[in-house]
Amino acid sequence: MYRLRISEIFFSLQGETRTVGLPTVFVRLTGCPLRCQYCDTAYAFHGGSMQEIDAILAEVKKYNAHYVTVTGGEPLAQKACLILLSRLCDEGYEVSLETSGAMSIAEVDTRVVKVVDIKTPGSGEVDKNRWENLPHLLPHDQIKFVICDEKDYSFAKEIMAQYHLTQHCQVLFSPSYKQMNPGELADWILRDQLPVRLQIQLHKYLWGDVAGK
Numbered sequence: 720m721y722r723l724r725i726s727e728i729f730f731s732l733q734g735e736t737r738t739v740g741l742p743t744v745f746v747r748l749t750g751c752p753l754r755c756q757y758c759d760t761a762y763a764f765h766g767g768s769m770q771e772i773d774a775i776l777a778e779v780k781k782y783n784a785h786y787v788t789v790t791g792g793e794p795l796a797q798k799a800c801l802i803l804l805s806r807l808c809d810e811g812y813e814v815s816l817e818t819s820g821a822m823s824i825a826e827v828d829t830r831v832v833k834v835v836d837i838k839t840p841g842s843g844e845v846d847k848n849r850w851e852n853l854p855h856l857l858p859h860d861q862i863k864f865v866i867c868d869e870k871d872y873s874f875a876k877e878i879m880a881q882y883h884l885t886q887h888c889q890v891l892f893s894p895s896y897k898q899m900n901p902g903e904l905a906d907w908i909l910r911d912q913l914p915v916r917l918q919i920q921l922h923k924y925l926w927g928d929v930a931g932k
Contacts, residue, residue, distance in 0.1 A: 720771045721799040721802050723769070723772065724767045726749040726792065727745075727747045728778045728779065730742065730743070730784065731745060733788065734920045735918050737889065739921055741786055743784060746787065750796050752796060753819050753838075779812075787813070788816075788817060789803065791818075795824070795827075804828050808831060813832070814828075816831050818833065819838070819844075820847070825855050832859050832861065833856065833860040834860070835852060836865065839865060839867065839871035842865060860889075862890050885914050890915040892917055
């Protein structure tokens with residue numbers, strides 16, 4: 720049986736991406752090879768418990784939810800994550816994967832909505848971006864830039880233009896919580912008429928820095 724190390728499984732409102740505000744079951748896997756300076760899930764770097772995929776699915780089924788998000792840590796650091804994603808799709812859920820962009824997405828089930836970070840200089844992990852992931856993006860996928868400052872914003876604009884990202888999928892600009900003023904980022908996007916979606920972390924505004932929300 721396939722097993723994964725799980726940090727937590729919980730039910731909440733989706734705080735980001737295209738399904739923001741919708742009730743969602745979150746499956747948070749343990750472990751991550753990155754150490755982004757703004758990380759808000761460092762508690763998931765270690766610990767957790769080994770669970771069989773059937774047990775994970777049984778826990779997810781306890782909630783009357785249509786949406787499931789597999790996140791971390793970095794979920795793709797555990798190879799059996801690919802099996803979990805496909806099994807969730809087989810069960811009829813709309814499944815999204817939140818990944819750092821530092822792991823290959825080539826084998827992710829095409830039914831999954833991949834939310835792939837492109838790390839900015841402000842993250843401290845810009846050298847971990849895997850540009851070879853970009854050809855694997857599908858129209859329902861999403862690219863996310865976490866913006867810490869104006870340097871990050873300029874970097875994101877350059878990468879968007881260089882790789883024609885908006886021709887492949889939706890692009891999200893997310894202000895780093897308590898580091899980047901959301902209103903200022905909104906002003907820059909409007910000034911430059913960028914075809915991107917501004918997103919704030921809804922859960923942070925509802926519950927603050929509470930884990931498991």
